[in-house]
Amino acid sequence: MDDVARAAGLSRTTVSLVLSDKGGSSIPDTTRERVRRMAAELGYVPNALAAGLRRQTSDTIGLISDVVATTPFAGQMLHGAQEAAWKAHKLIMLVNTEGDPELERVAINEVLVRRVDGILYATMFYQVIDPPTIVGNVPVILLDARASDASLPSFVPDDHAGGRTAVAHLVAVGHRRIGFVQVSGGVPAAVERLAGYREVLTEAGIGWDPSLVSRGSGDAAGGLEAASALLDRPDRPTALFCFNDRMAMGAYRAARRRGLVIPTDLSIVGYDNHDVIAPWLDPPLTTIQLPHLEIGRLGVEHLLALIDGTFPAGAPPPQVRIPCPLVERESVSTPSG
């Protein structure tokens, strides 16, 4: 540490304060940066375990997930979380539980024994869950999940508003017969997007026709099947809202097989803004952006506020819905009929 102080031209006290993350705002950021650079160059590796033992912290955040980073959205969430954590000089410690409850219990214990400052509990897609039992006394945040009893802070996409946005866009350009290529099953995203679809059609005075909601698996094959059923109707819709971009990929195929040109004969709006699909479909797909980067970032920022005590203790855990904006490309036009 003496070497670092000498090289940086600063007092040993200043160096010690910087390297132990103390001294608060009395030490300018530029000085802190200089000390850290000198320390790195001189090969000074302080022992954060010892410092952490004193402070009962490891300056890390645990991320427990059912499936980490195997979808592009999980990757973006991780990315947003890591960036926000990094700004606060914290690292993310990662455990993937594959949704196994026993593994999850062990995983939570493994991150707790490492004295994480807090835990992010993330699910692969938006789910309502029983809150995990976390024994240690650290704050917990849910990402892309909410607790059935709202007992934990939660950050999820606003799929209800996202569904409204998609359908309102189609209504605004003049469509009145709008089919919904919906995913089978009742995941919250499907329920909320359908509610948005119904509301907008009702509010526009169009009314909603349940037979225009066609269901399939949440992939291109399911989209092909569900869209085909709608396009084979004598009164086929002039526009389709698809549950996700993968189903939209199948809807494109259904349209092509019937000689329908997108967007002239059929407008399509997807959901997700999946980076390897939406910009590359022919024509490029107008869709709704999933806000996973924001979910990760805002979740960590709230976790840091809980850790620092800047969020009022006793306030109800925020249940945050992040907007899903429209991304306009070339798959929507006014109806030709």
Add this chain to the structure above:
Amino acid sequence: MDDVARAAGLSRTTVSLVLSDKGGSSIPDTTRERVRRMAAELGYVPNALAAGLRRQTSDTIGLISDVVATTPFAGQMLHGAQEAAWKAHKLIMLVNTEGDPELERVAINEVLVRRVDGILYATMFYQVIDPPTIVGNVPVILLDARASDASLPSFVPDDHAGGRTAVAHLVAVGHRRIGFVQVSGGVPAAVERLAGYREVLTEAGIGWDPSLVSRGSGDAAGGLEAASALLDRPDRPTALFCFNDRMAMGAYRAARRRGLVIPTDLSIVGYDNHDVIAPWLDPPLTTIQLPHLEIGRLGVEHLLALIDGTFPAGAPPPQVRIPCPLVERESVSTPSG
């Protein structure tokens, strides 16, 4: 700890050994598991910082990456790494550097001060790099990267063999005019896949024609452009090998715009086995599997061997190339001409 011992019906010594990860093989795994479960149920959270300080380890592995988990392949690598680490009761600590050298130096320091047992240094796609300067005395493994001086263990896809596999498959079914829809620039994957392409054509007595290598950006737009140039030749190829599945997506479009039916008029082989593209193209794409799950798993297993000292000190750092197998779907047939 007394409560745990009582609940598990074991001596306090046994419980203490298990909870501090000692006792070696003298304690059966089933007993260890029982102790851990009881401890978790009773809310016993040992302090791993204190234990780590004694042992100078945090039982974590640092993962430094230029872009973590924003591609499905990075996600798979992370998945493989985390699974292997987890088996050894180690967690992954993650830092994303965005390729910024200054951030990378800080990131390496941040994981070192937390006394990681070793470091995984991963790049987003296969690269030859100057080995990172790691000050601390911990083993370092490169994932999807190799050091220009082979001074660090490295785990990369065998893109040379993968290129051979793709082209050999086309030759085996009877193709002789095989175009290469290649990515612009000279990344190692492009160089190696091209070498495989040339070798197979030469060995088959077909010889290789440089004008059949057409270049574009590594996405669907680039694939459309590069494939179009090949398909507009009077002597158009009967088959295309595409640098990746996204370029293959563009090649499909180029074929469709010319009324060419895949695979009857044109066979196509991709690369990556990108899960949201390859199975969903119409027809499903025959491609080469990127082995990122294996890269993550094998990399961590080797890192653990270095940490445990079971890999002989002084042995040259292994430079491992992981096979990229063929995944057959429906985009290849015998040439019709």
